[in-house]
Amino acid sequence: MRRASLLLLAAVAALPGCGGPLLFAELQVPELRVTLPEQAFPASDTTNPADWCALVQDPSTPCVQRTLDYDLGGPVPILNERGVTYDLRLEDVAIILSASQAGTDLTGVKYASLLVLADPTDPSSGTVIASYVRPPNAAPSRSIGVTGNSNLDLGPYLRTGILPVRVEVTFDAPTPAFLADVAAGFSLEVKLDWGSLL
Amino acid sequence: MRSVPVLACAALCLAAAGVRADDDPAATAATRARDAGRREAPPRWGLLAGAGFPEGIAADAVFRPVSDVRLFAGPMWNWVGWGVQGGVTLVPWHLGVSPVLSLEGGRYFKADARFLAGNAGGIPAEVKPLLGSVSYDYGSLRVGVEIGSRDAFAISVLAGLSYVSLTASGTSTTTVTTSGGQTATVTFTDPRLRGTMPSVKAGVQLWF
Numbered sequence: 001m002r003r004a005s006l007l008l009l010a011a012v013a014a015l016p017g018c019g020g021p022l023l024f025a026e027l028q029v030p031e032l033r034v035t036l037p038e039q040a041f042p043a044s045d046t047t048n049p050a051d052w053c054a055l056v057q058d059p060s061t062p063c064v065q066r067t068l069d070y071d072l073g074g075p076v077p078i079l080n081e082r083g084v085t086y087d088l089r090l091e092d093v094a095i096i097l098s099a100s101q102a103g104t105d106l107t108g109v110k111y112a113s114l115l116v117l118a119d120p121t122d123p124s125s126g127t128v129i130a131s132y133v134r135p136p137n138a139a140p141s142r143s144i145g146v147t148g149n150s151n152l153d154l155g156p157y158l159r160t161g162i163l164p165v166r167v168e169v170t171f172d173a174p175t176p177a178f179l180a181d182v183a184a185g186f187s188l189e190v191k192l193d194w195g196s197l198l
Numbered sequence: 199m200r201s202v203p204v205l206a207c208a209a210l211c212l213a214a215a216g217v218r219a220d221d222d223p224a225a226t227a228a229t230r231a232r233d234a235g236r237r238e239a240p241p242r243w244g245l246l247a248g249a250g251f252p253e254g255i256a257a258d259a260v261f262r263p264v265s266d267v268r269l270f271a272g273p274m275w276n277w278v279g280w281g282v283q284g285g286v287t288l289v290p291w292h293l294g295v296s297p298v299l300s301l302e303g304g305r306y307f308k309a310d311a312r313f314l315a316g317n318a319g320g321i322p323a324e325v326k327p328l329l330g331s332v333s334y335d336y337g338s339l340r341v342g343v344e345i346g347s348r349d350a351f352a353i354s355v356l357a358g359l360s361y362v363s364l365t366a367s368g369t370s371t372t373t374v375t376t377s378g379g380q381t382a383t384v385t386f387t388d389p390r391l392r393g394t395m396p397s398v399k400a401g402v403q404l405w406f
Binding site: 022023024025028029030031032033034035036037069070074075192194 | 383
């Protein structure tokens, strides 16, 4: 029995060497949905170059863009704490015309893509994390829904809890400016290493 | 002179007791055998009442298969709900103050903890929808001391580390103003919290 006691004590003493931190807390949120309501998208025929996806606009398939900030540090303040690591995945995105946009639909949207920006000031630093291609003979619709690329960890793209995202919409039919709710579903795992704070 | 009969009576009683003890060797042997038996085989069954973190309040039946090992199991309560827990305690040697090593685990069943939201419990009211069905599992490894007899009554104090896994089922929706000044609607669904944390336990043990 004495021997068993010593073996158990040795096992306990060896616990810190198992790999992960001995003192930790982990929050898992399988579904974290953030909706940015009434985001203004320019019309397909906008003449403001700042709204264009590229320096030169193709008149037959004009492309407009919006940069959105998903502030995840607000609802999950621990993201901004010291000793925290996290894994953030995009599960799905939906662009839904706001209720005030009666009589409008998104039939003219040929493509849409969502890019996450490594450098918020550099549009070319984007990585596509979700994309939409209008199916053939699609019925008029007030929303676009796409599945996100959940293989990409968006954690490295967070800046002080904010995920900068660029939405690019390509049209093949004239579409007026519209307001849309942009809803993104994420899965989130946050890990706090208590030991590093002691 | 009245005290003479009293003293005589007391002397007779003492003498009689001495004769009984001397004259009944079987009783003496039985007493010795019982004492020896106690030294070799302490009581196998007992009760343990304890309180600590993260288990709350617990009451256990204790079984001692061998002298140094105790197995215990029983219900627990934490003001929100009920659970069950059990474990094994190792007492490598017995003194007036004995070292104790304990490994235990338990599960709290789903309970409604919404009363903790708001001013009453200090948990933000926005989280209330997530507290309708809360449960958690835990495992603890602790060391401590036990003060008292291994055969009758003892108190124990232990400290160590616990692993806790908490699940909250439900959906909470809040509207927040982001750092950029825009409004966002945020929905959390079925969050789960797990981690390790310091834990303590104090208990009272009775053997019979």
